[in-house]
Amino acid sequence: MNRRNFIKNSLITASVMALGAILSKFIPQEINKENKMKILVITGSPRINGNLNTLVDNFIKGAKENGHNVVRFDSAFKNVHPCIACNKCGMNGDCVFNDDFNFIKENIVDSDMVVFATPMYYFGITAQLKAVIDRFYSINGKIHTSKKSALILTYADTSASEAEPIKNHYEVLLNYLGWQDVGQIVASGVWTEGSVNNTDYPKQAYELAKKL
Numbered sequence: 001m002n003r004r005n006f007i008k009n010s011l012i013t014a015s016v017m018a019l020g021a022i023l024s025k026f027i028p029q030e031i032n033k034e035n036k037m038k039i040l041v042i043t044g045s046p047r048i049n050g051n052l053n054t055l056v057d058n059f060i061k062g063a064k065e066n067g068h069n070v071v072r073f074d075s076a077f078k079n080v081h082p083c084i085a086c087n088k089c090g091m092n093g094d095c096v097f098n099d100d101f102n103f104i105k106e107n108i109v110d111s112d113m114v115v116f117a118t119p120m121y122y123f124g125i126t127a128q129l130k131a132v133i134d135r136f137y138s139i140n141g142k143i144h145t146s147k148k149s150a151l152i153l154t155y156a157d158t159s160a161s162e163a164e165p166i167k168n169h170y171e172v173l174l175n176y177l178g179w180q181d182v183g184q185i186v187a188s189g190v191w192t193e194g195s196v197n198n199t200d201y202p203k204q205a206y207e208l209a210k211k212l
């Protein structure tokens with residue numbers, strides 16, 4: 001190979017390598033953009049600095065880091081009237097109550113994922129979260145669409161069997177709606193505010209979001 005060809009080949013190799021380096025930077029971002037989801041997180045704990053919210057904050061941190069668009073509804077601090085079974089909505093229409101459920105109505109239909117997050121109260125989900133889920137009745141005709149979902153649960157006892165009724169409710173609900181479970185953080189043994197900080201659960205919540 002003469003000097004001229006050597007320089008030419010070197011330049012071509014360098015150009016291809018530079019182009020490869022540039023593309024490798026951009027291609028993962030393009031893939032990430034395609035996978036970017038709108039995630040609606042519905043929480044049910046009235047303890048602002050409680051265990052549930054710590055897990056939710058960690059989940060949201062991970063989701064945002066991965067470029068997802070997260071919208072959050074803290075039902076314990078909202079005005080959501082319980083469903084009164086008047087059936088005026090016909091399961092797909094205007095509800096007689098004009099309250100904070102409007103936020104769910106505006107954000108759930110185009111969400112790609114819905115997270116249900118609740119402490120255990122007497123072996124069930126909290127009344128605040130249940131009120132929101134019951135009001136799904138008025139948008140029932142709009143939400144049987146493909147969505148991902150996750151459950152975040154906190155409770156004081158350590159018996160795994162006590163979490164089964166809530167997990168079962170969540171799974172039956174998803175089955176009815178046609179949504180796909182992508183993960184469950186079931187944090188047992190957390191009673192007092194902040195006790196979840198001494199566990200691995202915040203990391204699990206963060207990692208669940210990172211692997212979406």
Ligand SMILES: Cc1cc2nc3c(=O)[nH]c(=O)nc-3n(C[C@H](O)[C@H](O)[C@H](O)COP(=O)(O)O)c2cc1C
Binds near residue numbers: 121156157
């Ligand atoms: C009204 C009430 C009912 C509860 N019921 C249960 C229960 O049935 N089983 C349990 O293990 N913990 C129960 N707990 C404890 C909470 O689930 C636990 O403290 C949880 O970590 C609270 O989450 P938070 O800090 O996000 O509010 C109850 C707490 C309250 C206030």
